[in-house]
Amino acid sequence: MKKQRKSGIDTREKLLKVASEVFADKSYHNATIAEICEKAEANMAAVNYHFNDKETLYREAWRYAFAESIKAYPPDGGVSDNVSPEERLRGQITALLHRIADENNKEFHISQKEFVNPTGFLDEVIHKELKPMHDRTEVVVRELLGPYASHSDVQFCVISIVNQCFNPIVAKRKKTIEDRRAINGPPGIDDINAFCDHVVQFSLAGLAAIRAEREKKHKKRKA
DSSP states (O other): OHHHHHHOOOOOOOOHHHHHHHHHHHHHOOHHHHHHHHHTTTOOHHHHHHHSSHHHHHHHHHHHHHHHHHHHHTTTTOOOTSSOEEEEHHHHHHHHHOOOOOOOOOHHHHHHHHHHSSSSSSHHHHHHHHHHHHHHHHHHHHHHOOTOHHHHHHHHHHHHHHHHHHHHHHHHHHHHHHHTTSSSSOOSSHHHHHHHHHHHHHHHHHHHHHHHHHHHHHHHOOO
């Protein structure tokens, strides 16, 4: 009985691993259960048993890929909650950049294909899994902006920081896919660690400037 249970777990794990690779490579629409089963050395009955249908397998494959990427690059970057907000932000930015720059990150590939050709199947699961990371960044940004910053200030700053991480990596992947044929267009990033330092420095300077401006306005109102 134990061997059967372990065999079932192994089959499910292998199906998730292979499915994440196939969906990342071909997208939901172009991937087939037959191809996934063949590569996973499993039969269609195993997919039906563990996932019921392709849509559920798609969701669970994204979750699996996301869990693997988070395991490799913890959202806090290995930085303790007890250190300064500046160091916590550095840890979060470093983890995010390395996670999305990793070519083996199937979760990111699947998400990109979902963005280009949406199914809507991942909307809820992506929101659920990414929200804790977004909330973590909001907390540290709020701390850095100080008590007089508005909710909009916090939201806009979080968006700005995250977009600094995503845009150049996406540009680099696009150029890689197109064999760098395009002469014009946004450049990619080759030195991730140097770019991490830049994003941290740029973000902290921007946050400090906004904080100073909000504190100045607060003092004027009280005068």
